[in-house]
Amino acid sequence: MSSHRSIGLGVVGSGRMGTHRARLAAAHPGVEYLRVMDISLEAAERLAKTTEADAFGDDLAAVIDDPxxxxxxxxxxEDTHVDAVVAACASGRPVMVEKPLALEMAGGSKMVAEATAAGVDLRVAYSARFLQKYFVGRDHVHRGQIGQVVGGWARVYSTRAQGLAILRRSVHATPVMDVLTYLVDLVGWYVGEDVVPVEALARGHGVVFREHGFDVDDVTSATLTYSDGSVFGFDVCYMLPMGFPTTGQSIRFEVFGSEGALLIDDDHREQILYTEQGHQNAYAGEQEVNLYFLGSQSAGEWADGRMFGRVAEETRTWLDYLTAGTPCHLSTGKEALVTLAATLAIEEASRTGEAVSVERP
Ligand SMILES: NC(=O)c1ccc[n+]([C@@H]2O[C@H](COP(=O)([O-])OP(=O)(O)OC[C@H]3O[C@@H](n4cnc5c(N)ncnc54)[C@H](O)[C@@H]3O)[C@@H](O)[C@H]2O)c1
Known part of the structure; x- marks a missing residue:
């Protein structure tokens, strides 16, 4: 039997994800104290009310100094993780930060270096790892059921409502850096830490985001070669029209081995809701649809006061790990840095048309 302890938790950021995390923490039996924070005092206060948090404010130092x-x-x-992560790591506290770790190597390396120096367990919330289909699939691959992994394909699409919501938040959080990163993380998790991406090839094209003032491709198609010779294709398109019925990520994930294949259909077309009343996308409110793929909301869904899906499973897993010592398969800071290097290489390969070596962090 593992021993249980109660903890106090600080949630920095009271926006969409911070709200999910804080609500889940407030319902977790191991969390006895909750402090929420946001640069917007109003957002922090609203979340504190929702979660009945013990404290709230607009000052990061107050979270770090709270015993x-x-x-x-x-x-x-995405572009503001560094200060909070470095401060929390320097204070010796375990940290879970949203993906991607950063949008450039300097900031990402700084966070990982600080965590390593302080002996802090830094985890990065690549939530797709917490869907049953990817977890079970990886277990089969790791047990050798498809033989030696030779390569595969992974693609993700969504509507421009999602893409624009992300770009308006962080102008450099392109579909490659912000979304394709989940698939690069998944492949890295599948092939294991000893196998790393070494070279990127990529092409991109776009008109829709540019019409909206963002110098970002709508579609990117990339290939990563890994250190064991395996080759994975990665594709992203985040500009489908607002009326298209996905409200999050629609994914295909396929891994091929010398003795088999793993094919994961995560398009969400198996669960459809139609309503004459209109359904507003909880993440990107601009999108209102009548017919939609229920279950396509990336983070997961709240129903009757409970959250289901990947972010719920992920948050509970991390809190269980801290309070009861149970296993935790969240990406480590070091793994996330490798993923960051790979996505930056894809961006450069797409921009230059050249093959780009992936930086070794
Ligand atoms: N795992 C998932 O499924 C998933 C889904 C969506 C987003 N994300 C990730 O979560 C992160 C946050 O996304 P979001 O949708 O919650 O964004 P958001 O814009 O809804 O929330 C961000 C919050 O941070 C606050 N803020 C901004 N700068 C700050 C600062 N310096 N100090 C304190 N507060 C500050 C803003 O006021 C806002 O309330 C991103 O890294 C994103 O990629 C993950």
Whole structure:
């Protein structure tokens, strides 16, 4: 039997993800103290009311200096993770930060270096790992059921409602850096830490995001070669029209081995809701549809006061790990840095048309 302990939690960022995380934490039996924070005091106060948090504010230092806070979740926009993660790591507290770790190597390396120096367990929330289909699939691959992994294909699409919501939050959070990154993380998790991406090839094209003022491709198609010779194709398209019925990520994930194949259909077309009343996308409110793929909301869904799906499973797993010592398969900071290097190489390969070596962190 594992021993249980209660913890105090600080949630930095009270936006969409911070709200999910704080609500889940408030319902977790191991969390006895909750402090929420946001640069917007109004957002922090709103979340504190929703979760009946013990404290809230707009000052990061107050979270770090709070002796009742034992662990920190950083749910901030992609380009603002560094200060909060470095401060939390320097204070010796375990950290879970939203993906991607950063949008450039300097910031990502700084966070991992600080965590390593302080002996802190830094985890990065690549939530797709927490869907049953990817977890079970990986277990079969690791047990050798498809033989030696030779390569595969992974693609993800969504509507421009999602893409624009992300770009408006962080202008450099392109579909490659912000979304394809999940698939690069999944492949890295499948092939194991000893096998790393070494070279990127890519092409991209776009008109829709540019019409909206963002110099970003709508469609990118990339190939990563790994250190064991395996080759994976990665494709992303985040500009489907607003009326298209996905409200999050629709994914295909396929791994081929010398003795078999793993084919995962994560398009969400098996669960459809039609309503004359209109359904508003919880993440990108601009999108209102009558027919939609129920279950396509990336983070997961709330129903009757409970959250289901990958972010719920992920948050509970991390909190269980901290409070009861149970296993935790969240990406480590070091794994996330390898993923960051690979996505940056894909961006450069797409921009230059050249083969690009993936930086070794
Ligand atoms: N795992 C998933 O399924 C998933 C889904 C969506 C987003 N994400 C990731 O979560 C992160 C946050 O995304 P989001 O949708 O919650 O964004 P959001 O814009 O809804 O929330 C971000 C919050 O951070 C606050 N903020 C901004 N700068 C700050 C600062 N310096 N200090 C304190 N507060 C600050 C904003 O006021 C806002 O309330 C991103 O890294 C994103 O990629 C993950």
């Amino acid at each position: 009742r806070v034992d662990a920190v979740i950083v749910s901030l926009p």
